[in-house]
Amino acid sequence: MEELNLFEKLTRVKAPPDFEHKVMAQLSLRRERKFRARRGLRFSFAAAAAFFLLAFVMTNVIFVPKKGQVDFATLEKTVPSSVARAKSQAIAPSSEFIPITEAVDYSHEVRSLSPEPQTIYILEQVSDTTNAGIKY
Amino acid sequence: MDEQELIRLVQEGDEAAFAKIVNIYKDKIVNYLYQFTRDYQKAVELSQETFLRVYFKAHKYRPFASLSSWIYAIASNLAKTELKKMRKISVVSLDNVPLQLKLETACNDCQDSGLVKNLRKALSSLHPRYRIPVILKDMEGFSQEEIAEILKRPVGTVKARISRGRSYLRKELEKALSAKNSL
Numbered sequence: 001m002e003e004l005n006l007f008e009k010l011t012r013v014k015a016p017p018d019f020e021h022k023v024m025a026q027l028s029l030r031r032e033r034k035f036r037a038r039r040g041l042r043f044s045f046a047a048a049a050a051f052f053l054l055a056f057v058m059t060n061v062i063f064v065p066k067k068g069q070v071d072f073a074t075l076e077k078t079v080p081s082s083v084a085r086a087k088s089q090a091i092a093p094s095s096e097f098i099p100i101t102e103a104v105d106y107s108h109e110v111r112s113l114s115p116e117p118q119t120i121y122i123l124e125q126v127s128d129t130t131n132a133g134i135k136y
Numbered sequence: 137m138d139e140q141e142l143i144r145l146v147q148e149g150d151e152a153a154f155a156k157i158v159n160i161y162k163d164k165i166v167n168y169l170y171q172f173t174r175d176y177q178k179a180v181e182l183s184q185e186t187f188l189r190v191y192f193k194a195h196k197y198r199p200f201a202s203l204s205s206w207i208y209a210i211a212s213n214l215a216k217t218e219l220k221k222m223r224k225i226s227v228v229s230l231d232n233v234p235l236q237l238k239l240e241t242a243c244n245d246c247q248d249s250g251l252v253k254n255l256r257k258a259l260s261s262l263h264p265r266y267r268i269p270v271i272l273k274d275m276e277g278f279s280q281e282e283i284a285e286i287l288k289r290p291v292g293t294v295k296a297r298i299s300r301g302r303s304y305l306r307k308e309l310e311k312a313l314s315a316k317n318s319l
Binding site: 019 | 155158165166171180188191192275
């Protein structure tokens with residue numbers, strides 16, 4: 001293992017005397033750069049978000065057509081009744097649909113379940129006459 | 137204050153603790169990286185980068201491994217990347233290098249004997265895969281388990297690489313010796 005002993009003879013170098021100072025100087029520089037980069041990233045994210053929000057609002061305001069209120073009273077006044085009816089029929093279908101929700105309490109309408117055990121009724125025809133069907 | 141305590145303080149952003157770690161390891165890391173690059177300035181630059189990474193990646197350190205293994209692992213990765221870069225760069229003849237640059241290198245190779253020069257040459261031609269474990273074992277004095285930890289390889293692989301690296305060096309030295317005898 002001659003080469004192993006030779007390793008000990010290989011020239012060993014040491015760090016320069018100002019090594020620590022250089023590292024510490026680099027450290028503060030790098031930290032400052034990181035801080036700046038992080039701040040820049042934050043600003044760019046905020047700017048991008050603001051831009052998209054603005055673009056969304058502008059698109060809604062400018063490009064999407066506004067739906068005005070339909071006043072049938074005034075419509076009937078200005079336009080002949082037949083035309084107004086035709087127009088109202090044309091407008092009404094889906095665009096001017098107003099949902100109405102009515103609360104209905106069915107608790108008194110439906111008979112409550114009886115506590116008795118369930119009974120099965122078997123219905124049989126008992127009369128001799130033939131079934132003529134039910135007439136309504 | 138032990139090393140685990142120091143790195144814990146670094147994790148909290150303590151610069152004084154970081155300076156202590158730098159002070160403990162600076163010579164070892166510079167020397168270790170010098171054995172790869174054979175360029176003192178480059179070794180110092182890489183060592184600085186190693187310590188900066190130690191500071192900024194301190195939160196990733198887990199106390200399963202020793203601090204020295206972790207720092208050497210960072211240095212090894214940097215050295216490997218640097219070697220890859222150096223391979224890509226075109227080779228410039230030494231005659232074209234300004235004299236000033238030659239004088240600035242801190243290593244004094246002329247102190248090496250012929251055999252040591254041959255060893256250095258053989259070491260430079262050894263593939264980094266084998267060179268790193270050989271240097272860690274024979275120059276830095278790490279155990280095979282520690283090297284396995286640094287390189288994140290199984291101990292068996294490390295053993296094999298050290299063995300192959302040594303046998304390659306032995307062959308190269310024998311070759312150089314026989315060439316010298318034939319003259």
